Amino acid sequence: MIETLRNIDITIDETRVLRYFGYRRGTPPPDIPDFQDILSIAERLMRPEIYYTVSSVDSNGGETVSFDNGIRLGDAVLLEKVRKGRRGLFFLASLGPGLEACITGFLEKGLCLEGTLLDGACWVALQEVIKGFKKTFVDEVVDFTLVPGLKNFPLERQRDIFGLFSGKETGMTLTEECMLIPRKSLSGIMIFH
Amino acid sequence: MDFQLLSEAVEKGDAALAEKMTKEGIDGGVDVRDILDKGLMPGFHVIGERFKKQEAFIPEVLMAARAMHAGLNLIRPILKQKNVKPLGTFIIGTVLGDMHDIGQTIVAMMMENSGFKVTNLGVNVAPAKFIEAVGKEEGDIIVGLSALLTTTMANQRVTIEEITKAGIRDKVKVMVGGAPVTENWAEEIGADAYAEDATVAVDKAKELLKG
Numbered sequence: 001m002i003e004t005l006r007n008i009d010i011t012i013d014e015t016r017v018l019r020y021f022g023y024r025r026g027t028p029p030p031d032i033p034d035f036q037d038i039l040s041i042a043e044r045l046m047r048p049e050i051y052y053t054v055s056s057v058d059s060n061g062g063e064t065v066s067f068d069n070g071i072r073l074g075d076a077v078l079l080e081k082v083r084k085g086r087r088g089l090f091f092l093a094s095l096g097p098g099l100e101a102c103i104t105g106f107l108e109k110g111l112c113l114e115g116t117l118l119d120g121a122c123w124v125a126l127q128e129v130i131k132g133f134k135k136t137f138v139d140e141v142v143d144f145t146l147v148p149g150l151k152n153f154p155l156e157r158q159r160d161i162f163g164l165f166s167g168k169e170t171g172m173t174l175t176e177e178c179m180l181i182p183r184k185s186l187s188g189i190m191i192f193h
Numbered sequence: 194m195d196f197q198l199l200s201e202a203v204e205k206g207d208a209a210l211a212e213k214m215t216k217e218g219i220d221g222g223v224d225v226r227d228i229l230d231k232g233l234m235p236g237f238h239v240i241g242e243r244f245k246k247q248e249a250f251i252p253e254v255l256m257a258a259r260a261m262h263a264g265l266n267l268i269r270p271i272l273k274q275k276n277v278k279p280l281g282t283f284i285i286g287t288v289l290g291d292m293h294d295i296g297q298t299i300v301a302m303m304m305e306n307s308g309f310k311v312t313n314l315g316v317n318v319a320p321a322k323f324i325e326a327v328g329k330e331e332g333d334i335i336v337g338l339s340a341l342l343t344t345t346m347a348n349q350r351v352t353i354e355e356i357t358k359a360g361i362r363d364k365v366k367v368m369v370g371g372a373p374v375t376e377n378w379a380e381e382i383g384a385d386a387y388a389e390d391a392t393v394a395v396d397k398a399k400e401l402l403k404g
Contacts, residue, residue: 022250032252033206107298110262113255119295155343177290177344 001053002165005136008048010128012039012121020120038114042121046184047096048129051170054089054192057082071160077152078189085142087192090161092170093129094185095122122184134190143191148178161187194218196231199264203236206256208263211236215264225268226277233264237306241392254392255299261306279310281333281402284326286314287371288348293341296371296391300337303391304398309335320348320355327361333402334364337394338384340371349374350382357383366401370394 017039018029055069064074065082069090082088099122106115134141149155155178162174173181180187194214202210211233218228240257243249283304287297294316301313312326323336336356340346349369356362366385369378379387386401388394 021252022247030253030256032256104294107294110302112298112302113252113259116251116255116295116299149343175290175292177342179290179292179342179344181292183292 002169003052005050005052005133006048008050008129008132010043010046010048010125010132012042012125012128014039016124016128017117017121020124032113032117034114035117038117039121041102042099042118042125045096045098045102046122046125047098048093048125049096049170050091050093050129050133051165052089052091052133053164054087056087057085069164071164073157073160075153075157078146081143081146081191085191085193087140089137089141089190089192090164090187091133091190092162092165092172092180092185092187093126093133094170094172094180094182095126095129096184097171097182099184100182126184126186130186130188137190137192140192141190142193145188145190147186147188158187161189194221194223194228194232196227196235199228199232200236200239203233203257203260203264204239206253206260208256208260211260212263212267215267219267219271225271225275228264229268229272233261233268237261241395244390244392251299255302258302258306262302265306278332280308280399281310281335282312282330283309283335283337283398284312284314284323284330285337285339286318286323287316287339287341288345288352289317289319290348291340291342291345292316293339293371296341297337297339300339300370300388300391300394303395304337307395307399309398320352323352324356324359324361327356327365333366335366335368335398335401337368337370340369340374343373346371346373346378349378349384353383368394368397368401 055067058066058068064072066072067088103115103118146153148158158178167173199214237257240249240254244254285297285301287293301311305311314322338349338352340349353367368386369384370388376387386397388397
C-alpha cells in the first residue's frame with residue numbers, strides 16, 4: 001500500500017545552507033546580498049511530498065535480499081544494513097517542480113549566485129524533509145536511509161524504487177539515466193525492525 | 194584610478210562599486226586593458242586563490258564573479274573595438290541525458306570572466322551539438338563536458354568518440370568535470386584535462402592553450 005505525506009512544514013535554516021556551501025561552524029558568515037530573500041523564495045515555492053510503502057524482507061539469502069514487494073537487491077551496502085532489520089520502507093520525496101523552474105530561470109538570466117543559493121537551499125530543505133520523515137518512524141527505524149547514488153548505493157537502484165510507485169500519482173518521472181524529475185527529489189530505503 | 198580599490202570591490206563582491214569605478218575609469222580615459230589587468234582581474238584572482246585554500250566558498254566566488262562581470266560588461270565592447278582577441282573559445286555543455294546546470298553555468302561564468310569567449314550549450318547536449326558548435330569557431334577551442342551522474346558520465350566518452358569520428362579531435366582540447374568524474378576517468382576516455390572545480394577549470398584551460 002502506498003502512503004502519502006503532504007503539508008510538511010519546513011523552515012530552512014540559514015546556517016545549514018551556509019554549511020552546505022562549506023562554511024564551517026564558528027566561521028563568520030559572509031554578507032550575501034538577498035540571501036534571506038532566496039531562502040524565502042525556497043520556502044514559498046516548495047511543496048514537499050513523500051510517497052512511501054513498507055515491505056517485509058522475504059528472504060535474505062546471503063548475496064541478495066528479497067522484499068515481498070518483489071524488489072531483489074544484491075548490493076553489499078544494503079545486505080549489511082538489512083541484517084539489522086526485517087522490513088524496508090521505500091520512499092520517493094520531492095519538493096515539487098516550482099523550485100526547479102525558478103532555479104533555471106535565475107541561471108538563464110545570468111543570475112548565477114541566486115540560482116546556486118536557491119539550489120543549495122533546496123538540498124538543505126530536502127534533507128530536512130527526510131529528517132522529519134524519519135522522526136515520524138523513530139520507534140521503527142533501525143538504520144538510516146540508503147539513497148541511490150550516495151555512499152556506494154548505485155544510482156540505478158532508483159529505478160527499482162521508482163517502479164513501486166505510480167508516476168501518475170506522484171507526478172514524478174524517471175529518466176533513462178535514472179534522474180528523478182522534478183530534480184529536487186530523491187528516493188531511498190530505510191530499514192525497519 | 195585606484196586599481197587597488199577596484200580590485201577589493203571585486204574581491205568583496207561589490208558589483209555596484211566595481212561598475213561605478215570601471216565607468217569612471219573609462220570616462221576618465223584610463224586604458225581599459227589596465228582596468229582589466231590591474232583592477233578587475235587581480236580581485237577575481239584573489240578570491241579564486243582563497244577558494245582553492247578553502248578560505249572562501251562558492252557564494253563569495255559568485256559574488257566576486259558578478260562584480261567582475263559588472264565591470265567587464267562595460268569593458269568588453271571597447272576591447273572588441275580595439276580588436277583585442279579572447280584567450281580562446283570555450284564551448285561547454287552538460288552531456289546527453291544529464292540535466293544538471295549549476296556546475297556548468299558557474300564554469301562558463303568563470304571562463305568568461307577570465308577572458309575566454311564562451312558558448313554555453315546548456316544541458317542534455319548531444320555530441321552532434323558540440324561538433325556543430327566547434328565547426329562555427331576558429332583558433333584555440335576547448336570543449337568542456339560536464340556530467341553529474343554515474344549513469345551519464347559514459348556520454349563524456351561517447352562525445353569524445355564522436356568528436357574524433359567527425360575528424361575534429363585535433364582541432365580541440367577536451368576538458369571533463371562533474372561530481373563522479375575523476376582524473377583516472379578523464380585519462381581513460383581520452384580527455385585532455387580534468388577539472389574538479391570551476392577555478393581549477395580556468396587554470397587548466399589556460400594550461401591547455403599553452404600546449
